[in-house]
Amino acid sequence: MNEKNVIICRCEDVTLRDVIDAIRSGITDMESLKRKLQFGTGPCQGKTCIPLVEKVLARELGKKIGESGKITSRPPESPVPFGIFESSGEEK
Amino acid sequence: MKSKDVVIIGAGITGLSVAYYLSRNGVRNIAVIDKSFPGSGSTGRCGTGIRQQFTTREHIVLMRESVKLWREWETSLPLSVHFRQGGYLWLLETEKEVSNFEKYVKLQNLFGVESRIIDKYEAKQIVPDLDIESIAGASWCPTDGNAYPFDTVEALKLALKNYGTEINAFEEVVGIETRGGAVKSVITNKETYSTNLVIDAAGFGARKIAKMAGIDLPLKLYRHQIAVSEPVKVFLEPMIVKGELYFTQTYRGRIIGGTDLNEPETESLQSTERFLEKYATELLSVMPVLSSLNVMRQWAGFYVVSPDHHPILGGTPVSGFLVATGFSGHGFMLGPVIGKLMAMYVLHGIMYLPEANNLGLDRFKKGKLIEEKAVIG
Ligand SMILES: Cc1cc2nc3c(=O)[nH]c(=O)nc-3n(C[C@H](O)[C@H](O)[C@H](O)COP(=O)(O)OP(=O)(O)OC[C@H]3O[C@@H](n4cnc5c(N)ncnc54)[C@H](O)[C@@H]3O)c2cc1C
Numbered sequence: 001m002n003e004k005n006v007i008i009c010r011c012e013d014v015t016l017r018d019v020i021d022a023i024r025s026g027i028t029d030m031e032s033l034k035r036k037l038q039f040g041t042g043p044c045q046g047k048t049c050i051p052l053v054e055k056v057l058a059r060e061l062g063k064k065i066g067e068s069g070k071i072t073s074r075p076p077e078s079p080v081p082f083g084i085f086e087s088s089g090e091e092k
Numbered sequence: 093m094k095s096k097d098v099v100i101i102g103a104g105i106t107g108l109s110v111a112y113y114l115s116r117n118g119v120r121n122i123a124v125i126d127k128s129f130p131g132s133g134s135t136g137r138c139g140t141g142i143r144q145q146f147t148t149r150e151h152i153v154l155m156r157e158s159v160k161l162w163r164e165w166e167t168s169l170p171l172s173v174h175f176r177q178g179g180y181l182w183l184l185e186t187e188k189e190v191s192n193f194e195k196y197v198k199l200q201n202l203f204g205v206e207s208r209i210i211d212k213y214e215a216k217q218i219v220p221d222l223d224i225e226s227i228a229g230a231s232w233c234p235t236d237g238n239a240y241p242f243d244t245v246e247a248l249k250l251a252l253k254n255y256g257t258e259i260n261a262f263e264e265v266v267g268i269e270t271r272g273g274a275v276k277s278v279i280t281n282k283e284t285y286s287t288n289l290v291i292d293a294a295g296f297g298a299r300k301i302a303k304m305a306g307i308d309l310p311l312k313l314y315r316h317q318i319a320v321s322e323p324v325k326v327f328l329e330p331m332i333v334k335g336e337l338y339f340t341q342t343y344r345g346r347i348i349g350g351t352d353l354n355e356p357e358t359e360s361l362q363s364t365e366r367f368l369e370k371y372a373t374e375l376l377s378v379m380p381v382l383s384s385l386n387v388m389r390q391w392a393g394f395y396v397v398s399p400d401h402h403p404i405l406g407g408t409p410v411s412g413f414l415v416a417t418g419f420s421g422h423g424f425m426l427g428p429v430i431g432k433l434m435a436m437y438v439l440h441g442i443m444y445l446p447e448a449n450n451l452g453l454d455r456f457k458k459g460k461l462i463e464e465k466a467v468i469g
């Protein structure tokens with residue numbers, strides 16, 4: 001398997017190779033990995049990539065999934081147009 | 093027990109920048125300690141903005157110097173911080189506001205900042221998608237801009253790694269030992285560091301840290317919320333400000349911005365729908381074309397606010413215990429200059445910008461507060 005061809009995060013185009021390289025360079029917690037590689041920050045809100053990276057990180061470190069930190073999920077659950085939140089204009 | 097020349101508490105932009113300038117100047121036996129990951133505090137949550145349009149000599153001079161250093165960081169750090177001088181376009185609603193800002197611009201020009209007042213048609217030339225109907229004019233500074241917080245943290249981390257300076261993440265400071273009015277050691281949940289020099293750069297935690305050394309910092313924590321959109325092709329480089337609203341687009345294509353809900357002091361970082369309503373309403377009144385753009389994520393962070401909205405820098409009554417905090421919502425843009433000021437202060441015992449001498453903790457005791465009239469993103 002060529003790790004360069006395995007896409008972990010489709011929104012931000014992050015490959016398995018990128019994840020493994022970052023972990024081996026010494027970044028060993030989920031939040032810091034996210035900041036470095038930016039996976040999980042695209043329109044899908046990390047629904048696919050975060051569990052995958054958790055798995056790779058656990059495997060690389062020989063730990064259990066979830067032992068190296070969890071990523072805080074942010075609202076809204078899925079992207080919503082700004083227009084929906086606009087109030088009628090009375091208060092401003 | 094480890095022995096260190098300097099212990100820096102907090103790995104936000106402030107702590108990392110102080111460590112960078114100390115390392116660059118030959119001090120290597122440093123520990124930077126953070127209870128979470130570097131950038132996890134306000135630094136990684138901020139609005140990216142870097143401006144020089146302020147209303148006091150202290151802020152204007154420090155920001156002007158910081159912009160110069162941001163430019164240096166972009167070329168001399170081992171990774172790009174994505175510093176971009178897209179300008180700050182400050183929209184003014186009334187003639188009264190315009191005449192106030194004329195005074196600020198005069199002061200800014202006096203200290204070498206190239207801001208100027210423009211009419212609404214010129215504002216529209218700079219940002220064609222603006223709705224200029226309800227504005228009277230704008231204050232414009234083309235050398236203001238923004239940088240990308242996570243990239244800045246990554247670049248500083250790598251610079252420190254190359255110098256061999258250690259960052260101890262996920263380690264919490266729980267005590268400071270003093271003897272005879274001087275710092276002796278820093279105690280964490282993992283280690284004790286014996287040291288004569290501590291720099292409190294702990295942001296939202298700075299007040300608690302100072303208390304451990306017996307010092308009371310007059311700081312309050314206010315929650316500020318912010319949101320980003322889905323990415324779209326970059327079409328907006330300036331930061332736009334109007335009243336409490338501010339927004340720009342990052343190089344990664346997201347519209348990032350926020351507004352102020354004028355909430356009371358809080359320790360909560362919960363994000364609210366009330367914020368999104370106010371933000372979206374203000375945003376769309378300035379730039380209606382964004383109506384169908386999707387909001388992707390919202391979050392919150394702290395403004396660490398001092399009584400006069402200016403930083404608290406330098407020494408304290410405890411010898412060897414220095415502070416760099418209280419940035420009141422402007423600590424990201426100040427990062428480079430604060431790091432350099434504090435490092436030079438440690439090495440030479442003076443603030444190399446005389447204006448920084450007015451920002452000491454003793455000003456509150458002496459009643460020499462600084463007046464700032466334009467506090468916004
Ligand atoms: C929504 C929002 C938007 C903003 N927009 C802008 C902007 O556009 N431009 C701008 O210039 N500024 C902006 N700011 C302000 C800016 O984010 C801060 O002023 C700046 O990041 C402060 O950096 P710092 O390094 O001093 O603090 P922080 O980044 O908060 O770092 C402090 C660090 O200390 C650590 N710490 C705390 N307690 C302890 C302890 N006991 N032991 C060990 N470590 C500890 C924390 O984990 C944290 O990492 C904004 C802030 C918010 C919340």
